[in-house]
Amino acid sequence: MCSGSFAKCLGITLIPLAILSVLCNILLLFPGGKPAKNNEDITDEAWYFGGILGSGVLMIFPALVFLGMKTNDCCGCCGNESCGRRCAMLFSVMFAGVGLIGAGYSFIVSAVAINHGPKCLINGTFTYPFSDGNYLSNQTMWEVCEAPEGIVSWHLGLFSTLLIMGLLQVVLCGFQVINGLIGTIFGDCCCGGSGK
Numbered sequence: 001m002c003s004g005s006f007a008k009c010l011g012i013t014l015i016p017l018a019i020l021s022v023l024c025n026i027l028l029l030f031p032g033g034k035p036a037k038n039n040e041d042i043t044d045e046a047w048y049f050g051g052i053l054g055s056g057v058l059m060i061f062p063a064l065v066f067l068g069m070k071t072n073d074c075c076g077c078c079g080n081e082s083c084g085r086r087c088a089m090l091f092s093v094m095f096a097g098v099g100l101i102g103a104g105y106s107f108i109v110s111a112v113a114i115n116h117g118p119k120c121l122i123n124g125t126f127t128y129p130f131s132d133g134n135y136l137s138n139q140t141m142w143e144v145c146e147a148p149e150g151i152v153s154w155h156l157g158l159f160s161t162l163l164i165m166g167l168l169q170v171v172l173c174g175f176q177v178i179n180g181l182i183g184t185i186f187g188d189c190c191c192g193g194s195g196k
């Protein structure tokens, strides 16, 4: 098995997930799809930037490292062929760890946001009308929000997408941690096209 090309596939997969996460996070700064009036109406968890920083920026580094692994046959590290293979795999484990932390952060923020519920207008003030996810099973409760229009489904849809993206990234980076550790220990990656 060539763990280097597995990493490359992983890099290609992580990029669309990261872009989608960044987009979801940006959309959360526009409650109900409209420009925020004076930031009062934006849910706190959107400012934690789970999608932009965690699943987005922190994912760029592992994705680029993984993408580069096939082209340099995993031997690009240290400029030293004899240590190169294992060294490059160890390098990928470190970056997969960074990705794991970023995606885990986005996942946790999204789970907290879903549980907390959206911020919305009730009797002229922006508050959090829900708690402990009680609104999830009772759509009648959603009517308590006067504005922004459709905020509950907006909040739920975007944070659920972020939750799923974060989970996928956690799984993928977790795979690469294991894959890279195996590659580091057994040195099983394609070096110099020998396929060993």
Ligand SMILES: *[C@@H]1O[C@H](CO)[C@@H](O)[C@H](O)[C@H]1NC(C)=O
Binding pocket: 138, 139, 140, 141
């Ligand atoms: C749903 O919420 C509404 C409004 O708070 C409440 O009147 C109703 O009893 C709830 N329904 C259920 C099934 O809990």
